[in-house]
Amino acid sequence: MNALLDTVETARPVAVDQSGHAGAATMAQPLPTPGALKEAIALQPALKEQIAGHRQAIRNILNGQDSRMLVVMGPCSIHDRDSALDYARRLKDLADEVSDSMVLVMRVYVEKPRTTVGWKGLAYDPHLDGSDNMAEGLASTRRLMRDITALGLPIACELLQPMLSAYMEDLISWAAVGARTTESQIHREMVSALPMPTGFKNGTDGGIQIAIDAMGASRHGHRYPGFDDSGCPALLHSSGNPDTHLVLRGGHHGPNYDAQSVERTSSALRAAGVSTAIMVDCSHANSDKDPARQPLVLDEVIGQRLNGASSLVGVMLESHLETGKQALGGPLRYGVSITDGCLGWVDTEHHLRRAAQRLAIRHT
Numbered sequence: 387m388n389a390l391l392d393t394v395e396t397a398r399p400v401a402v403d404q405s406g407h408a409g410a411a412t413m414a415q416p417l418p419t420p421g422a423l424k425e426a427i428a429l430q431p432a433l434k435e436q437i438a439g440h441r442q443a444i445r446n447i448l449n450g451q452d453s454r455m456l457v458v459m460g461p462c463s464i465h466d467r468d469s470a471l472d473y474a475r476r477l478k479d480l481a482d483e484v485s486d487s488m489v490l491v492m493r494v495y496v497e498k499p500r501t502t503v504g505w506k507g508l509a510y511d512p513h514l515d516g517s518d519n520m521a522e523g524l525a526s527t528r529r530l531m532r533d534i535t536a537l538g539l540p541i542a543c544e545l546l547q548p549m550l551s552a553y554m555e556d557l558i559s560w561a562a563v564g565a566r567t568t569e570s571q572i573h574r575e576m577v578s579a580l581p582m583p584t585g586f587k588n589g590t591d592g593g594i595q596i597a598i599d600a601m602g603a604s605r606h607g608h609r610y611p612g613f614d615d616s617g618c619p620a621l622l623h624s625s626g627n628p629d630t631h632l633v634l635r636g637g638h639h640g641p642n643y644d645a646q647s648v649e650r651t652s653s654a655l656r657a658a659g660v661s662t663a664i665m666v667d668c669s670h671a672n673s674d675k676d677p678a679r680q681p682l683v684l685d686e687v688i689g690q691r692l693n694g695a696s697s698l699v700g701v702m703l704e705s706h707l708e709t710g711k712q713a714l715g716g717p718l719r720y721g722v723s724i725t726d727g728c729l730g731w732v733d734t735e736h737h738l739r740r741a742a743q744r745l746a747i748r749h750t
């Protein structure tokens with residue numbers, strides 16, 4: 387371990403404000419700078435090239451130059467390295483098997499947006515016990531993302547806290563902005579500087595307009611305050627991200643992947659002059675958070691696509707080694723989600739193969 391990280395990981399909290407006002411930040415703990423962490427857990431040139439290739443492959447699908455289906459799949463959240471790597475190895479084999487009709491990208495989600503409170507992800511709390519050792523969480527995240535990339539897989543990640551994106555964005559091939567943050571100007575500014583294709587989810591109320599606005603805003607360049615790689619506050623200049631698209635994830639009033647919703651959405655995207663590429667999230671409000679429903683959503687999307695809905699270029703699945711989810715607090719079962727319920731690996735493989743076969747028939 388790099389000496390700088392050792393120092394940071396063992397640094398004692400420093401009191402910066404002891405006013406005791408409710409809600410005031412009372413302690414500060416130093417974190418490594420993005421530059422220092424990138425140097426300590428570096429990305430070799432061959433992996434950088436691989437990631438550039440994966441980003442281009444995803445762009446080609448979004449632009450309609452590649453008719454394969456983009457599939458973003460993996461655990462709702464990553465909470466342990468072993469099961470994540472176990473999942474990644476299986477996914478790599480499956481990705482090679484279905485590569486004629488699909489491009490599989492692994493969800494390596496290390497930050498979780500919470501409806502109220504809850505565990506916020508590996509980057510925040512790698513020990514899952516509220517100790518919030520973020521210096522260690524960021525280092526574990528980078529190491530894991532690098533090792534999954536080295537297996538030959540592209541990585542997908544939701545970027546939630548804009549300050550954290552600098553620690554990992556060089557490793558990510560497809561990024562998401564979640565339903566709870568699509569409307570945020572700060573996230574749109576962040577996306578305008580990202581070097582990879584990015585999906586904006588519709589809002590939790592099911593509204594797509596905020597995502598359309600987000601795509602319009604983030605394709606422009608912005609000037610906004612942030613931190614440079616050495617951790618200094620700076621006015622950042624972005625040049626705009628031309629590779630954004632919408633992710634339909636359903637909303638409080640129900641799913642939005644049915645043919646009528648997809649047609650209505652496609653017309654709205656066309657009218658707004660933004661990308662008409664649509665990814666359907668088979669989980670969340672599209673399956674009422676019941677993992678057993680995800681294959682039904684997948685089947686329906688493939689059916690619509692085979693019937694000519696060419697804007698449906700991607701799907702998202704929440705899938706882990708084992709089915710369902712478990713509560714944090716007691717002993718944990720290996721390979722089971724600690725956030726939203728997931729499809730287990732056996733079902734994942736079965737349904738993905740089936741979908742790939744249906745798509746392959748269309749190709750022949």
Ligand SMILES: O=C[C@H](O)[C@H](O)COP(=O)(O)O
Nearest residue numbers: 462498499500501502504726
């Ligand atoms: O994908 C994960 C969850 O749906 C999202 O983070 C909200 O989770 P929560 O409602 O359990 O806080």
Ligand SMILES: C=C(OP(=O)(O)O)C(=O)O
Nearest residue numbers: 462564565566587635670
């Ligand atoms: C939190 C997620 O989704 P959403 O923003 O749609 O709730 C997710 O995909 O993990």
